[in-house]
Amino acid sequence: MAKHLVSALYKFVTLNNFEEMQEPILEVCKTNKVMGTILLAKEGINGTIAGPEAGIQAVMSYLRKDARLRDLTDKKSYAVEPPFYRMKVRLKKEIVTLGVGELNPAENAGTYVKPEDWNELISSEDVLIVDTRNDYEVEIGTFKGALDPKTKNFREFPAWVKNQLKGRNETKVAMFCTGGIRCEKSTAYMRSLGYEDVYHLEGGILKYLEKVPATESLWEGECFVFDHRVSVGHGLKPGPYDLCHACRHPITEEDKQSEHFVKGVSCPRCADAHSAEQLKRFTDRQRQIDLAKGRNENHIALDISKAKLQKKKQRAHAREMSNKGKITKATSA
Numbered sequence: 048m049a050k051h052l053v054s055a056l057y058k059f060v061t062l063n064n065f066e067e068m069q070e071p072i073l074e075v076c077k078t079n080k081v082m083g084t085i086l087l088a089k090e091g092i093n094g095t096i097a098g099p100e101a102g103i104q105a106v107m108s109y110l111r112k113d114a115r116l117r118d119l120t121d122k123k124s125y126a127v128e129p130p131f132y133r134m135k136v137r138l139k140k141e142i143v144t145l146g147v148g149e150l151n152p153a154e155n156a157g158t159y160v161k162p163e164d165w166n167e168l169i170s171s172e173d174v175l176i177v178d179t180r181n182d183y184e185v186e187i188g189t190f191k192g193a194l195d196p197k198t199k200n201f202r203e204f205p206a207w208v209k210n211q212l213k214g215r216n217e218t219k220v221a222m223f224c225t226g227g228i229r230c231e232k233s234t235a236y237m238r239s240l241g242y243e244d245v246y247h248l249e250g251g252i253l254k255y256l257e258k259v260p261a262t263e264s265l266w267e268g269e270c271f272v273f274d275h276r277v278s279v280g281h282g283l284k285p286g287p288y289d290l291c292h293a294c295r296h297p298i299t300e301e302d303k304q305s306e307h308f309v310k311g312v313s314c315p316r317c318a319d320a321h322s323a324e325q326l327k328r329f330t331d332r333q334r335q336i337d338l339a340k341g342r343n344e345n346h347i348a349l350d351i352s353k354a355k356l357q358k359k360k361q362r363a364h365a366r367e368m369s370n371k372g373k374i375t376k377a378t379s380a
Contacts, residue, residue, distance in 0.1 A: 051129055052100045053274065054107065055253065056121040057093040057142065057228045059153040065089055066138055072110070073136040079105045082131035083274075086142045091153070092116065093142035093228055095274060097130045122226060122253045124283040130274035143228050146202045150235040157222070157234030157245035162258040165248050166265050169193075169221050175212075179204060179224045179233045180271075183296045187278060187288060188268025190223065201229055205236060212242075219244040225270065227251035256281050271297055293317050293329050311336065 062068065065087040072085060079102035085094030096106065103123075110116050160168055169176050169190060176193040178185050185195045196207040212218070220242060222230040230247040237245045248255060252270045259266075261281040269278035269286040277297055278286030288297040294317035302308055307318035311333030312326060321329070 051097050051126045052103045053095065053097045053124045053126050053130055054103050054121040055095045055226050056119060057226065058116060058119050059091040059231065060115050062087065062089055062091060062115065069136050069138055073134065075109045076106055076134045081106050082129065082134045084135045086137050086139050088139045088142045091142050097126065122250060126276055128275055130276060143232055144201060145205065145232055145236060147205050147236060150232060150239060152232045152235040155235040155238050156231045157238060157247050159249040160246050161249050162255040165255060168246060169265065174219045174221050177220060177222045179222050179229045184271040187297050188266065188270050191265045191267055204233060216241045221246045223248040223252060225251050226253050253283065257283055291317060293321060
């Protein structure tokens with residue numbers, strides 16, 4: 048039975064003191080046994096966290112105490128296994144990296160379209176439907192008739208727009224992404240280029256799959272998500288995909304039957320793409336994961352503990368060497 052509440056959240060809003068927000072948010076998350084990642088930047092907040100329901104509610108309540116985040120919304124789903132094993136709050140230049148300078152999506156994003164109204168919009172013949180996600184995400188599911196920019200990362204999206212949509216400023220464009228954040232920023236970018244008739248799916252694919260019944264859906268396939276569920280379908284139910292931990296692409300049960308699949312090391316997509324050094328590292332990592340599971344331990348948590356212990360030893364060694372240096376200088380004097 049699912050017992051881990053997963054919360055995907057973001058908001059474009061000016062946070063001039065975002066550096067000062069880092070430690071208090073991290074402390075609230077840890078206190079409430081919430082794991083995941085939250086990004087903070089001057090342009091806003093973005094993250095996905097998971098934990099006990101009371102813990103998630105406590106974190107969201109804390110964030111909403113900030114007047115700038117009072118209307119911060121989140122998309123909830125449930126997972127049987129913990130989607131994350133540690134908590135990180137990171138400071139960034141952008142909460143989603145497009146690399147084109149300041150856009151201010153809080154004021155300049157395209158027109159929001161609610162999930163219930165999305166089908167009508169994208170069914171119009173004069174609308175260009177654009178999937179703003181990466182190629183490996185589009186590969187397992189997208190909206191019927193949507194263009195796939197075939198980007199490896201979001202930074203490549205501006206180049207695709209300039210190359211493929213040049214001179215089409217009068218075109219009505221409908222854009223979508225997983226949770227809304229990338230299409231909100233990409234529509235702001237489109238508007239900065241002079242496109243005026245630009246729309247985006249409010250709440251992203253996840254909200255659409257939550258709100259729109261499968262019988263009325265124009266979504267085809269599964270939606271890739273960036274946690275241990277790998278993919279979700281209608282009703283946000285976990286899908287059939289697993290993840291290749293070498294190339295980070297979704298894989299099927301059929302892929303696992305391939306001679307090129309080695310758990311944690313390679314899959315049919317990446318079997319010939321890694322160096323001998325990388326393959327050895329992947330193999331060693333998988334061996335440690337298997338050993339930890341055999342002991343009913345958390346491999347990632349163990350790695351973190353070992354890393355902290357190693358850093359502690361390194362600091363102690365540095366202090367010791369520094370003290371020896373001071374003693375040597377004093378004796379020489």
